[in-house]
Amino acid sequence: MTQYVDRAELKIADELARFIEDQALAGTGVDVDAFWAGFSEMIHSLGPKNRSLLDHREELQSKLDDWHAHHRAEGFSAEAYKSFLTEIGYLLPEGPDFEIETPPTDPEIAQVCGPQLVVPITNARYALNAANARWGSLYDALYGTDALGDLPSGAGYDPERGARVVARAKQFLDTAAPLAGGSWADVTALRVENGVFFVENAVGETGLADPAQFAGFNTDRQGALAQVLLRNNGLHVCVVLDPDTEVGQSDPADIADLLIESAISSIMDFEDSVACVDAQDKVQAYSNWLGLMKGDLREEVRKGDKQFTRKLEDDLHFTGSGGEPVTLKGRALMLVRNVGHLMTTPAILCHDEQEAPEGLMDAMITTLCAMHDLAKTAGPRNSETKSIYVVKPKMHGPEEVAFACQIFDQVEAVLGLPANTVKLGIMDEERRTSVNLKECIRAASHRVAFINTGFLDRTGDEIHSAMQAGPMLRKGDMKSQPWIAAYEDRNVDIGLACGLAGRAQIGKGMWAMPDRMADMLEAKIGHPLAGANCAWVPSPTAATLHATHYHRVDVPKRQREIAAMNRPARLDDLLTIPLAGGKNYSDAEITAEIENNAQGILGYVVRWVDAGVGCSKVPDIHDVGLMEDRATCRISSQAIANWLEHGVVNETQVMEALRKMAEVVDRQNAGDPDYRPMAPGYDGFAFQAACDLCFLGTVQPSGYTEPVLHQRRAQLKEEQA
Numbered sequence: 001m002t003q004y005v006d007r008a009e010l011k012i013a014d015e016l017a018r019f020i021e022d023q024a025l026a027g028t029g030v031d032v033d034a035f036w037a038g039f040s041e042m043i044h045s046l047g048p049k050n051r052s053l054l055d056h057r058e059e060l061q062s063k064l065d066d067w068h069a070h071h072r073a074e075g076f077s078a079e080a081y082k083s084f085l086t087e088i089g090y091l092l093p094e095g096p097d098f099e100i101e102t103p104p105t106d107p108e109i110a111q112v113c114g115p116q117l118v119v120p121i122t123n124a125r126y127a128l129n130a131a132n133a134r135w136g137s138l139y140d141a142l143y144g145t146d147a148l149g150d151l152p153s154g155a156g157y158d159p160e161r162g163a164r165v166v167a168r169a170k171q172f173l174d175t176a177a178p179l180a181g182g183s184w185a186d187v188t189a190l191r192v193e194n195g196v197f198f199v200e201n202a203v204g205e206t207g208l209a210d211p212a213q214f215a216g217f218n219t220d221r222q223g224a225l226a227q228v229l230l231r232n233n234g235l236h237v238c239v240v241l242d243p244d245t246e247v248g249q250s251d252p253a254d255i256a257d258l259l260i261e262s263a264i265s266s267i268m269d270f271e272d273s274v275a276c277v278d279a280q281d282k283v284q285a286y287s288n289w290l291g292l293m294k295g296d297l298r299e300e301v302r303k304g305d306k307q308f309t310r311k312l313e314d315d316l317h318f319t320g321s322g323g324e325p326v327t328l329k330g331r332a333l334m335l336v337r338n339v340g341h342l343m344t345t346p347a348i349l350c351h352d353e354q355e356a357p358e359g360l361m362d363a364m365i366t367t368l369c370a371m372h373d374l375a376k377t378a379g380p381r382n383s384e385t386k387s388i389y390v391v392k393p394k395m396h397g398p399e400e401v402a403f404a405c406q407i408f409d410q411v412e413a414v415l416g417l418p419a420n421t422v423k424l425g426i427m428d429e430e431r432r433t434s435v436n437l438k439e440c441i442r443a444a445s446h447r448v449a450f451i452n453t454g455f456l457d458r459t460g461d462e463i464h465s466a467m468q469a470g471p472m473l474r475k476g477d478m479k480s481q482p483w484i485a486a487y488e489d490r491n492v493d494i495g496l497a498c499g500l501a502g503r504a505q506i507g508k509g510m511w512a513m514p515d516r517m518a519d520m521l522e523a524k525i526g527h528p529l530a531g532a533n534c535a536w537v538p539s540p541t542a543a544t545l546h547a548t549h550y551h552r553v554d555v556p557k558r559q560r561e562i563a564a565m566n567r568p569a570r571l572d573d574l575l576t577i578p579l580a581g582g583k584n585y586s587d588a589e590i591t592a593e594i595e596n597n598a599q600g601i602l603g604y605v606v607r608w609v610d611a612g613v614g615c616s617k618v619p620d621i622h623d624v625g626l627m628e629d630r631a632t633c634r635i636s637s638q639a640i641a642n643w644l645e646h647g648v649v650n651e652t653q654v655m656e657a658l659r660k661m662a663e664v665v666d667r668q669n670a671g672d673p674d675y676r677p678m679a680p681g682y683d684g685f686a687f688q689a690a691c692d693l694c695f696l697g698t699v700q701p702s703g704y705t706e707p708v709l710h711q712r713r714a715q716l717k718e719e720q721a
């Protein structure tokens with residue numbers, strides 16, 4: 001039972017009030033009473049608007065449902081559809097051209113192109129790792145994954161595999177920092193003399209083809225060259241020399257590793273990768289964020305027989321070619337993803353005892369925590385421009401973006417921050433945002449710092465918003481449809497037209513197969529080539545490997561080329577609904593599809609509901625481990641709900657698939673002593689949640705999964721209390 005304390009017409013869960021007063025407010029200079037008064041005023045003034053925006057979503061959805069239900073039989077007319085969307089205010093008129101006016105942002109947002117790592121904020125061990133993922137070992141990333149085509153076989157070091165890793169890494173150097181003569185593969189010695197970098201290899205003495213790529217060096221205590229810093233496309237590579245390691249010893253030039261700039265920014269996620277349903281969970285999440293912003297977050301890590309304390313890395317120091325000190329950031333720029341506008345929270349009750357919107361709570365408290373970074377007078381800072389970067393997900397159209405800006409206007413006023421301190425990341429992941437993207441950006445033109453194609457949620461919304469249009473294609477077929485290509489291209493085109501290049505991020509989505517690094521290396525170069533200056537990765541290792549793409553592609557140049565192409569707008573493609581149409585899937589294909597979706601849902605939901613884990617790696621029916629979060633769960637559940645709605649499958653078939661796959665998921669988790677099997681009872685909260693997601697999928701708001709997940713997890717917590 002939550003204990004509440006009264007604060008300025010709000011009831012605040014006791015542990016949240018204590019966190020805010022004792023930890024978050026302390027040291028910010030914000031007066032406690034003024035804070036509560038301002039917070040209360042914000043919740044009571046913006047809460048009703050929040051609710052009316054959600055009502056508007058529902059109104060539009062029911063109009064879409066009706067229209068599709070009435071026009072299904074007569075065949076689809078794109079023109080009639082577009083007129084209807086315009087008539088109901090779903091598709092809005094575009095205003096004149098404009099450019100964003102966001103105040104200057106940090107280089108990691110505006111200039112440096114590279115991977116963006118996402119991490120659940122509730123896991124301090126991972127969150128610290130994500131902050132520290134600015135630098136990663138390319139040798140380790142190549143050795144420890146399937147990036148070379150196969151996986152390491154044993155526990156010990158395999159010199160044959162090591163040689164292949166070194167060869168690949170040196171190929172990378174030949175692209176990122178080519179030599180004037182010969183290849184890095186034949187390098188026998190490196191030296192720095194009077195600030196000039198020399199290389200010896202098969203052709204004799206040489207140097208970098210472009211000497212300006214030499215950015216600094218370090219020597220060891222004996223004065224021997226220990227690190228050489230190179231720069232390419234704004235990214236750094238540190239060549240590590242160490243004859244005392246096994247790898248360095250076997251290298252003619254003592255090269256032991258390449259440390260490369262990896263996660264340029266990291267998103268600390270309060271949204272789809274976490275399971276936070278009450279004040280207790282939220283305080284844990286806010287505490288981690290506060291620790292990152294204060295810089296004092298620590299986590300005891302045990303690995304095998306080793307134990308150590310993980311904390312934020314310091315900056316890196318080198319000597320420049322003229323003898324000047326060179327300092328590079330040791331940490332990724334941290335952004336924070338708040339929840340969207342949908343959910344309410346039992347952590348705060350309004351004067352009418354109703355739950356407050358969770359998005360308002362996140363906006364105020366994550367900004368408050370980040371003030372500790374702005375206030376630092378010594379030590380490494382997150383933002384040099386005194387900015388706070390908030391990613392706002394799942395907004396539907398410009399009105400909701402304008403509302404997000406209004407929220408942060410009020411937050412800044414309450415906390416005494418200069419206007420537009422909070423920079424906004426707009427996730428382009430709902431259909432009404434994609435179709436009105438230019439106006440969404442305009443609505444945040446003074447604070448937008450990124451737009452990003454969250455194609456996973458976007459796929460879920462594609463299914464839900466056209467639920468009544470007919471049965472959709474299989475999940476895997478969605479990726480090759482006209483709507484998604486148009487969505488990705490338009491996001492870049494509109495971002496460039498609105499002046500984001502050199503000022504803000506134009507990002508691309510998550511790589512959702514965390515163990516398939518060879519495939520990622522093949523596929524994800526497509527992101528910088530498409531003009532994105534950042535793209536999401538699920539792990540630090542993926543960040544290191546994806547970083548190599550930004551050495552191969554000069555993104556600003558690519559953006560100029562794309563802008564010059566003047567590509568046509570392709571709104572018609574964007575509005576092409578991915579219906580199965582004449583495709584007649586066989587019974588086997590239908591069964592495989594629902595079993596695959598059921599397995600993903602159950603594998604994810606059982607850990608969410610029973611263990612409070614918001615992001616998991618779950619094998620699909622082909623045994624490929626997939627990153628599952630609320631967005632991927634939204635796709636799978638909406639896909640099943642859609643096929644149920646149109647009679648492609650019936651309830652009995654879906655229930656059979658759920659029961660069968662529950663047994664599979666139980667077996668997959670058999671090694672976990674805390675795991676509670678779903679079979680043979682099929683009566684636990686997790687299994688019920690999976691059933692609700694499928695059988696009640698059509699009536700979930702926008703097809704989101706969080707209402708069901710929250711309800712079932714809260715029930716379980718209550719039962720366990």
Ligand SMILES: CC(=O)SCCNC(=O)CCNC(=O)[C@H](O)C(C)(C)COP(=O)(O)OP(=O)(O)OC[C@H]1O[C@@H](n2cnc3c(N)ncnc32)[C@H](O)[C@@H]1OP(=O)(O)O
Nearest residue numbers: 118119126129130272273456510538539615616617627631
């Ligand atoms: C649609 C969307 O919204 S996408 C955004 C939401 N999704 C995410 O945020 C995905 C984040 N990724 C993750 O949570 C995880 O990588 C998972 C759940 C996919 C896989 O986790 P695991 O199975 O534990 O990964 P695995 O065993 O391969 O690796 C664990 C190691 O990698 C690190 N690691 C894995 N993912 C991350 C991450 N995102 N950030 C930082 N470190 C990470 C861990 O710290 C750990 O290293 P450590 O032992 O030194 O602490």
Ligand SMILES: O=CC(=O)O
Nearest residue numbers: 454455456457631
């Ligand atoms: O948030 C990201 C997505 O793809 O959804």
Ligand SMILES: [Mg+2]
Nearest residue numbers: 429454457631
């Ligand atoms: Mg999303």
